[in-house]
Amino acid sequence: xxxxxxxxxxxxxxxxxxxxxxxxxxxxxxxxxxxxxxxxxxxxxxxxxxxxxxxxxxxxxxxxxxxxxxxxxxxxxxxxxxxxxxxxxxxxxxxxxxxxxxxxxxxxxxxxxxxxxxxxxxxxxxxxxxxxxxxxxxxxxxxxxxxxxxxxxxxxxxxxxxxxxxxxxxxxxxxxxxxxxxxxxxxxxxxxxxxxxxxxxxxxxxxxxxxxxxxxxxxxxxxxxxxxxxxxxxxxxxxxxxxxxxxxxxxxxxxxxxxxxxxxxxxxxxxxxxxxxxxxxxxxxxxxxxxxxxxxxxxxxxxxxxxxxxxxxxxxxxxxxxxxxxxxxxxxxxxxxxxxxxxxxxxxxxxxxxxxxxxxxxxxxxxxxxxxxxxxxxxxxxxxxxxxx
Numbered sequence: 001x002x003x004x005x006x007x008x009x010x011x012x013x014x015x016x017x018x019x020x021x022x023x024x025x026x027x028x029x030x031x032x033x034x035x036x037x038x039x040x041x042x043x044x045x046x047x048x049x050x051x052x053x054x055x056x057x058x059x060x061x062x063x064x065x066x067x068x069x070x071x072x073x074x075x076x077x078x079x080x081x082x083x084x085x086x087x088x089x090x091x092x093x094x095x096x097x098x099x100x101x102x103x104x105x106x107x108x109x110x111x112x113x114x115x116x117x118x119x120x121x122x123x124x125x126x127x128x129x130x131x132x133x134x135x136x137x138x139x140x141x142x143x144x145x146x147x148x149x150x151x152x153x154x155x156x157x158x159x160x161x162x163x164x165x166x167x168x169x170x171x172x173x174x175x176x177x178x179x180x181x182x183x184x185x186x187x188x189x190x191x192x193x194x195x196x197x198x199x200x201x202x203x204x205x206x207x208x209x210x211x212x213x214x215x216x217x218x219x220x221x222x223x224x225x226x227x228x229x230x231x232x233x234x235x236x237x238x239x240x241x242x243x244x245x246x247x248x249x250x251x252x253x254x255x256x257x258x259x260x261x262x263x264x265x266x267x268x269x270x271x272x273x274x275x276x277x278x279x280x281x282x283x284x285x286x287x288x289x290x291x292x293x294x295x296x297x298x299x300x301x302x303x304x305x306x307x308x309x310x311x312x313x314x315x316x317x318x319x320x321x322x323x324x325x326x327x328x329x330x331x332x333x334x335x336x337x338x339x340x341x342x343x344x345x346x347x348x349x350x351x352x353x354x355x356x357x358x359x360x361x362x363x364x365x366x367x368x369x370x371x372x373x374x375x376x377x378x379x380x381x382x383x384x385x386x387x388x389x
Contacts, residue, residue, distance in 0.1 A: 057095025112159025310334025
């Protein structure tokens, strides 16, 4: 295994993965296991007066196990084959008996897991006839009849429980995939919306700067280039998450942008002509990586909102560290709440969702003194929080 270490749960998941990829191998293994259990009465010493353990009887016992190899592909047909082979064993030879109907239990369990309700109903009807007939041909004992019905019922109930658990796992996996798709879509929206908005503003200012101040025009075009390159880098990072299993060309799993990338983000916005101030108050400390990425995206979307809708000249970004939380505030001096700015566009909805995902709150609306627009998000951050490694 090349030094790979796994805990017991890891080994169990690894075995389940192999079993799911090789169902025929698993079925052959189950058949061999059942054959081993049915072999025991033929190899242990037998008391005088008991039926002899002959090779013919052993061959017929193997015949009841062989159909289990096809138990997934045709479970109902395998059930009839097992019952027919069992009846032949009981009628044609006087061989050793078995403490449990192993093959029948495996088939009933398989039908309970894989088959639709109609086939399960047929199975129940067949067993209600076959079990009493088999007991009558064997011992005619009410005790054996009760025991056999109980073990078959237990196999069926276990199969239905397994089916319910598998369906629950599939539903949870689908929900997790949907949440991940929504998260990636939100990230890509933020990246593209921010980059395109800044590039539009800078491109519109470029021709004016060419005529009035050529040196500013060069800076604007440089800012457009830098914004585009940064957007491409972040998009490659996000698309790398969608390339699971592609070992040859998978994009590198780089960390999401965090608080350390905020100054560069603000510089790109300043290059578009917006006066941006940035400050922190309180006891500045490391925060978990997920929270830092959320703060970055909230500030990014807030600035994008300002650039696209506010007509503002200045915007202030303030982080306030308190004992149990981190307060993020982005305030501009623009036109204030109107239209999509407060109505819930994708960006503002994304801000609320990001805050809620960390158990925080988001307040969006009029700025202080009734001027501009303010985004204020509070995220819980324990005082002893350390960044994720």
